[in-house]
Amino acid sequence: MKEDPNHIKARKFGMIIDLDKCTGCGACMVACMSENNVPFKEDESNKLDSITWMRVYKVTNGKPYPDMEICYIPRPCMHCEGSHGHSPCVSVCPATATDYDQATGIVSQIYTRCFGCRYCMAACPYHARYFNWWDPVWPTGMEQYLSPNVSPRMRGVVEKCTFCFHRYQLAKDRAFYEGRKTIEEGDYQTACTQACPAGAITFGDLNNPHHKVNQLVEPDPKHNGRPKNPNAFRLLERLGTNPKVYYLTSREWVKRAGDNYLKNED
């Protein structure tokens, strides 16, 4: 029964978002909210209160008409690896409520363990973490629509995108039942990936050369997973957070918008 942990090939689930394809429709945000029992507020425009695991940002190149261009950047949790799993949020959590799993590359968040100090929110450079200022209130009858596979959160804890980890758990369940040792690429896909009408989001195992995510960006393990594809970039690459969400674009100004470049910097 005992398996040798050194012989398990570690997975590293990651996401590629093609910004040239993204239309900014927000279907990923809606799919994410309903999949993960994310509570919504009376006033969703109050961004201090609203919770969006997946959030679409709008950036422009800052030029006047007719040279103005717009790009929409969907932002899930980046599931940063840092160096050897020391992602910014995991390093600061005093409660062991958030953790990096080397076997899947997913940054977990355990709501029952979190006591709401919000250090992780301060540490996260991507604003991917949200605090529950209130207990979730569902309109009458809507509790019936909640997914039993995702635990709802209570007031006073932090939550964030989990790469729909419950879908991985269910995919493994099916694989065990069918006597398979591994799961296929299509068995585990996030809700936002499947909801995107433009097919801009790709999800899979970055360590697996047969998976599309690996082929699209060619992550370089020698340089902390930096993409070899010249059209690929990661948000705030220079911070060294080593995120597992990659963006594709052919536009140079979008690539520059992904990091804090100075105006006169190359």
Added chain:
Amino acid sequence: MSTKEDKVKDVSEDGVEESAETTSVQTGKTDPGNGAEGPIILFFLVGLLISLIIGWVIFPKLLYSHKKQPFDFNHALHMGEVDNGCESCHFFREDGSFSGAPGLAQCIYCHDDLQGVSPDEVVFVENYVATNREVPWLIYSKQPDCVFFSHAAHIKGAHMDCTVCHGYIGESDHLKVYEENRITGYSRDIWGKNIAGLKKNSWDRMKMDDCAECHMEATGRTSSVQTKKDGCFVCHK
């Protein structure tokens, strides 16, 4: 101080404990503990005893409410009637999820009408089968909402026996009393019967540390960066 000296005088006049008392007065006039030590220790011991009784006997009794199942169920009797052991009624669905306690749909394969003479079966057939209502069983092994437990991984993947976690419930003639924690609402089977937290069998307790202990022994995985154990999301959702 004068009263004390008077008392000493009295004692010396009586001639009882003369030497001890007088010497203490002569050598250390400031010692206040004389005579009060005995009652203080007694009060302490009595208080300790009361606290222990409250903490170890009365509080656990108050903490757990005793609930009865809708009607009694004889596991041993059913095990004799079915072919496939536990999985005859507690089966896996095709997507790999586990059915848990069987629903009415499974029971009425045999129980669309009375099969025996047991009064419990009469309750079942009349109150639930006839009215097409699901039996509101109280689940002894129900884990908190934040827990993801995969029966497929343990039974199909690791080929574990049901008894490792559930004990020999399949050989029981009666359902035991369901003890519910009044504060958390969880079953006592999760926290364990033994108030000292001691565990004799693997199925005595099903807290997180018990799961983690077995995971460490069986898999040896240390992929979690924070805990150097199995990852949190293996069992949490």
